[in-house]
Amino acid sequence: MTTPKETPNLIPPHGGYRELKSYQMAEIIYDATAVFCDRFIDKRSRTHDQMVQAARSGKQNIAEGSQASGTSKKTELKLVGVARASLEELLIDFQDFLRQHNLPLWGKEHPRAREIRALAYKSDRSYSTYKTYFEQSSQEVAANAAICLIHQANYLLDQQLQALEKEFVEEGGFTERLYRVRAQARKTKQ
Numbered sequence: 001m002t003t004p005k006e007t008p009n010l011i012p013p014h015g016g017y018r019e020l021k022s023y024q025m026a027e028i029i030y031d032a033t034a035v036f037c038d039r040f041i042d043k044r045s046r047t048h049d050q051m052v053q054a055a056r057s058g059k060q061n062i063a064e065g066s067q068a069s070g071t072s073k074k075t076e077l078k079l080v081g082v083a084r085a086s087l088e089e090l091l092i093d094f095q096d097f098l099r100q101h102n103l104p105l106w107g108k109e110h111p112r113a114r115e116i117r118a119l120a121y122k123s124d125r126s127y128s129t130y131k132t133y134f135e136q137s138s139q140e141v142a143a144n145a146a147i148c149l150i151h152q153a154n155y156l157l158d159q160q161l162q163a164l165e166k167e168f169v170e171e172g173g174f175t176e177r178l179y180r181v182r183a184q185a186r187k188t189k190q
Contacts (some may be wrong), residue, residue: 017066022156024125026059026083029149031127033090035134036142040097051093057086058153073168080164084157091150094143103140105147112141116148 017023033055041048065079098105106113119129133145 017063020062020066020160022080022083022153022160023059023062023066025120025149025153025156026055026062026087028125028127028130029087029090029146029153030055030059032130032134032142032146032149036146039134040139040142047093051090054086054090054093058083058090061086062157073164077161077164077168080157080161084154084161087150087153087157091147091154094146094150098140098143098147101139103143106144110144113144113148116145117152120152 030052034052037043037048037051041051061079061083065076065083068079069076095105097103108117116130116133119125122129130145130149134142137145
């Protein structure tokens with residue numbers, strides 16, 4: 001007879017999304033987008049609502065995917081993909097805002113873009129790390145700061161998706177785990 005310690009976990013540890021860098025960045029983006037939209041886009045505008053919802057979707061789908069990962073790697077992959085798509089939509093909205101307001105889109109090597117990108121290495125990063133870019137800066141600075149953050153989040157989500165895909169290919173999903181645990185239980189009883 002096996003001891004509980006020898007029996008593999010049917011439902012592995014899951015959740016923990018607040019520790020994910022992608023989630024942390026998506027939360028900053030959500031807060032920044034809400035402030036940006038309140039400052040620079042009419043609250044009755046459909047664009048205002050859509051941008052805030054795209055930012056929220058990015059954050060919420062990372063959390064939901066992480067929570068679902070215990071019983072469905074497929075759902076986790078799908079939801080992280082939805083988060084990535086939502087942030088891409090938001091990226092385009094910020095780029096459109098700059099274009100429609102005849103404001104410059106900063107390149108990756110723009111001094112201010114480099115300054116914002118460097119903040120990602122702070123260990124205690126939160127919305128307050130970027131607060132002045134969104135609450136006290138011009139439309140140009142705020143939109144470009146958001147674009148920098150979204151590029152960073154998208155990079156993290158692309159890495160996360162690659163890791164999830166690799167894990168799924170190597171270990172399978174919940175159905176395969178169910179089969180392995182059941183087969184091991186039967187083998188133990190013999």
